[in-house]
Amino acid sequence: MSILKTRFTEAFGVEHPIVQGGMQWVGRAELAAAVSEAGGLGLITALTQPTPADLAKEIARARTLTDKPFGVNLTILPTISPPPYDEYRRVIVDEGIRIVETAGSNPEPHMDLFKEHGVKIIHKCTSVRHALKAQRIGVDAVSIDGFECAGHPGEDDIPGLILIPAAADKLTIPFVASGGFGDARGLVAALALGADGINMGSRFMCTVESPIDEAVKKAIVAGDERDTELIFRPLRNTARVAKNSVSTEVVRILNEGGEFADVRELVAGARGKLVYENGDVEAGIWSVGLVQGLINDIPTAGEVVRRIVTEAADLIRGRLAGLVAADPVGVA
Structure with a gap:
C-alpha cells in the first residue's frame, strides 16, 4: 500500500x-x-x-x-x-x-x-x-x-x-x-x-x-562521513570514492601535477570490480557516498x-x- x-x-x-x-x-x-x-x-x-x-x-x-x-x-x-x-x-x-x-x-x-x-x-x-x-x-x-x-x-x-x-x-x-x-x-x-x-x-x-562481497558491506558500516576521497579534481572529472591506499595515492599523484596516464593502472575498472568480487577494499577504486556515515547495518533491500x-x-x-x-x- x-x-x-x-x-x-x-x-x-x-x-x-x-x-x-x-x-x-x-x-x-x-x-x-x-x-x-x-x-x-x-x-x-x-x-x-x-x-x-x-x-x-x-x-x-x-x-x-x-x-x-x-x-x-x-x-x-x-x-x-x-x-x-x-x-x-x-x-x-x-x-x-x-x-x-x-x-x-x-x-x-x-x-x-x-x-x-x-x-x-x-x-x-x-x-x-x-x-x-x-x-x-x-x-x-x-x-x-x-x-x-x-x-x-x-x-x-x-x-x-x-x-x-x-x-x-x-x-x-x-x-x-x-x-x-x-x-x-x-x-x-x-x-x-x-x-x-x-x-x-x-x-x-x-x-x-547487493551482489558484492560481505567485506565491502562491512567496510561501509564501519566507515563514516569522512571516509571518502575526491579523485580526478585537477582533471575536472571529479569522482567520490572510498578512501583507501589507492584513492589516496591517486589524489597525491594528480595534486603533484600528474596526468591521467600516471594513474590509469590504479583506477582501472577491473581492479574496482575485484574489490566487489573478492572483498579486498584496498585492491582498487570503489564508489561510496558521504551517506556511509549514516549506514549502520546490512538489512534486506x-x-x-x-x-x-x-x-x-x-x-x-x-x-x-x-x-x-x-x-x-x-x-x-
Missing part, C-alpha cells in the same frame, strides 16, 4: 518514492527485483552486463524474482571504444522495459527509440542547468545529484540542501533527489525541499541482496524501503505536525 504519494509515484507507477541507484557492478537482477518487490523502483545497470545478450538474460532473471515495475540504467560516457549503445537500447525495448535511467552524456540521441516504444526516461543531472536542458528535450523526470553523492558529482560542488530547492524552483517535471540519502529523515527532507522522491545508491549497496517510508510517514504525522501550533497566536 502506498504511504506517500508524489508526482513521481503517480507518473512511474510505483508504490513508494524510492529509487535504487544504477550502480556499476552492483545493479544486478537480485537487488533491482528486491527493491521493486518492496514497492520502490529497482534498476538493472546495463553496462554491468558484458553484452546486450547478457542484459536480456539479466532482465529475464529479474522477472523471475518480481512482477513489479523495474527499470534499466544506461550510462552514456564518452570513450575511445564505446559499447554498442544501440544494441543495449534495442534489448531494453525488445524486453519490454518501460523505465530507463540515463546518465553521463546528453540522452537526446537515445530518446527517439525509447519514446517510440513508450519508455519513460529519468535523466541523472548534477546541476539545475543540465536538468532544465533534459526537461526541454523531453525526459519524463530527472534525478538531481548533489555533491554528497558517490560517483561523479559534477564540478559545481553544490550540496543537496541548495541544489534540491533550486531545482524545485525551476523544474516542472517530477524529480528525485540523489546524493546523501539513506534514511527516513533524508526522504522527509527531500520532500520538504521540493523533490518527489529520493535515489539511493550506497544505502542499497549495503543490503543483503525490502526492509530498507519499508523502514524508510514507514518512519518518514511517522515523522510527518508526528514530530513535524507536532511542531505546528493548533491555533497560532498573532498569525494573520
Whole structure:
C-alpha cells in the first residue's frame, strides 16, 4: 500500500518514492527485483552486463524474482571504444522495459527509440542547468545529484540542501533527489525541499541482496562521513570514492601535477570490480557516498524501503505536525 504519494509515484507507477541507484557492478537482477518487490523502483545497470545478450538474460532473471515495475540504467560516457549503445537500447525495448535511467552524456540521441516504444526516461543531472536542458528535450523526470553523492558529482560542488530547492524552483517535471540519502529523515527532507522522491545508491549497496562481497558491506558500516576521497579534481572529472591506499595515492599523484596516464593502472575498472568480487577494499577504486556515515547495518533491500517510508510517514504525522501550533497566536 502506498504511504506517500508524489508526482513521481503517480507518473512511474510505483508504490513508494524510492529509487535504487544504477550502480556499476552492483545493479544486478537480485537487488533491482528486491527493491521493486518492496514497492520502490529497482534498476538493472546495463553496462554491468558484458553484452546486450547478457542484459536480456539479466532482465529475464529479474522477472523471475518480481512482477513489479523495474527499470534499466544506461550510462552514456564518452570513450575511445564505446559499447554498442544501440544494441543495449534495442534489448531494453525488445524486453519490454518501460523505465530507463540515463546518465553521463546528453540522452537526446537515445530518446527517439525509447519514446517510440513508450519508455519513460529519468535523466541523472548534477546541476539545475543540465536538468532544465533534459526537461526541454523531453525526459519524463530527472534525478538531481548533489555533491554528497558517490560517483561523479559534477564540478559545481553544490550540496543537496541548495541544489534540491533550486531545482524545485525551476523544474516542472517530477524529480528525485540523489546524493546523501539513506534514511527516513533524508526522504522527509527531500520532500520538504521540493523533490518527489529520493535515489539511493550506497544505502542499497549495503543490503543483503547487493551482489558484492560481505567485506565491502562491512567496510561501509564501519566507515563514516569522512571516509571518502575526491579523485580526478585537477582533471575536472571529479569522482567520490572510498578512501583507501589507492584513492589516496591517486589524489597525491594528480595534486603533484600528474596526468591521467600516471594513474590509469590504479583506477582501472577491473581492479574496482575485484574489490566487489573478492572483498579486498584496498585492491582498487570503489564508489561510496558521504551517506556511509549514516549506514549502520546490512538489512534486506525490502526492509530498507519499508523502514524508510514507514518512519518518514511517522515523522510527518508526528514530530513535524507536532511542531505546528493548533491555533497560532498573532498569525494573520
